[in-house]
Amino acid sequence: MTYRLISFTTDYGTRDGFVAACHGTMLWSAPHVSILDVTHEIPPGDVRGGALVLAQTVPYLPESIHVAVVDPGVGTNRRAIAIEAPRGVLIGPDNGLLPWAADALGGVDRAVELTESRWHREPVSRTFHGRDVFGPVAAAVATGTALTSLGGPIDPGDLVRLPDPLLSITANGLTAEVIAIDRFGNVQTAAPGSAATGLAQRLLVNGTAAKSGETFGSVETGKLVVLVDSADRVTIARNGGSAAESLDVRIGDMVRLTAAD
Known part of the structure; x- marks a missing residue:
């Protein structure tokens, strides 16, 4: 071939x-x-x-x-x-x-x-x-x-294999390792997109207010949104800004998503 x-x-x-x-x-x-x-x-x-x-x-x-x-x-x-x-x-x-x-x-x-x-x-x-x-x-x-x-x-x-990134999903939310941060500051986590179905509409991400959404524009400018990205991962974004800077996280850090109510 x-x-x-x-x-x-x-x-x-x-x-x-x-x-x-x-x-x-x-x-x-x-x-x-x-x-x-x-x-x-x-x-x-x-x-x-x-x-x-x-x-x-x-x-x-x-x-x-x-x-x-x-x-x-x-x-x-x-x-x-x-x-x-x-x-x-x-x-x-x-x-x-x-x-x-x-x-x-x-x-x-x-x-x-x-x-x-x-x-x-x-x-x-x-x-x-x-x-x-x-x-x-x-x-x-x-x-x-x-x-x-x-x-x-x-x-x-x-073959040498890398360890799987850390992920824990519970009834109260999820805790996931940050596996990537793109040039826009979007924080991609180890959680698969399917994990987003169990998340509340109003969330706390490491204690900071966020909302579940489908697009970056699902929240007001400057606010955090938790969505499923194009790679089918749960990702935290900031409309018009950098979620990584807002949350002060880097690749390898852990983020915890819990219901705000």
Whole structure:
């Protein structure tokens, strides 16, 4: 099978030439592909943040190869891997970055360690596997190379997985970990959208007044609203402002939603 699209997600930023160099090693061997840059603004080394962005993005892309590199362990004994899922292939480090996205694409059908050096760019830099391993391997897969040719098999159960975010749902409300804060200051929680059905209309979020709603405009300007976002997560927003600033929360903090009455 061949692919015409490679998505690319990293913490490289765009100030340096890292992204362009990786594009080059993909296009060198697979000039027919288009490369879609998902983002290169994952905070440096934030594997969990990268995993979340990837998992919430890949379901909306055509069947593709997805290269993701947030890799503080590059050059160590962490494995370089490829995962085949029903709706795409994921390539990157075995540090927890890929499995949530694989789940979003239907689950892990097959996983291999990228040990077959003939598909790598030589010499392989110890600090730049995005350019010398992941990019060239993606190009090989895009041109029809089978995963079984890339290296030895990995038991899917042996893949590194990140711990699930914290969540507790009770009759009185819910307590959930903040898993993402977007550029608007919307506070995405670990609670699935289905948890919103049990919430009261008038709420306290860590003691601050809020209301349940369906849109940002469900409340007056400056007020907090609890809604289900486009990723089907319970999210706290502020109409016309930043909920994260209003609540003074960061990723990894816990928020408690309880009935105000």
